[in-house]
Amino acid sequence: MSSETSTTHVEMEATAIGINFGSMLLTVDPGGRTEGHSHDSAEVWVTDSGAGYVELPDGRLEMRPGTPVEIPARAFHTVYCTSDEPMVFLALWWKRVKP
Structure with a gap:
């Protein structure tokens, strides 16, 4: 599992009432x-199809x-697809924006 094969289908981000929020639909083959990364905002993901895992500093x-x-915010993470079909998941994130 060394190939970085993922696709971002749709990404939306906006700021309203002091909160930055966004969503992204992703597919991992x-x-x-x-690609492993981290960011300042927390995320919640829901898988639609396929299966796999996310590797975090504290485990998977x-x-x-x-x-x-x-x-969690600032947690380095990498997603792996372990199923025979592509794994499709929705990512949602938010964070307060300083005035």
């Missing part, structure tokens, strides 16, 4: 992974359809 969390996964 079978045997593929995302399984990603299965319908099961939410929480990614």
Whole structure:
């Protein structure tokens, strides 16, 4: 699982009433992974199809359809697809914006 094969289909981000929020729909190909990274905002992910896991500094969390996964702010993470079909998941994030 060393190939970075992921696709971002839709990404939206906006700021309203002092909160920056956004969403992204992603696909990770079978045997593929995302590029490892971190960011300032927390995220919640929900898998639609396929299966895999996200590797975090404290271990890994399984990603299965319908099961939410929480990614803490500033936690380095990489997503791996372990199923024979692409893993599709929705990422949602938010953070307060300083005035």
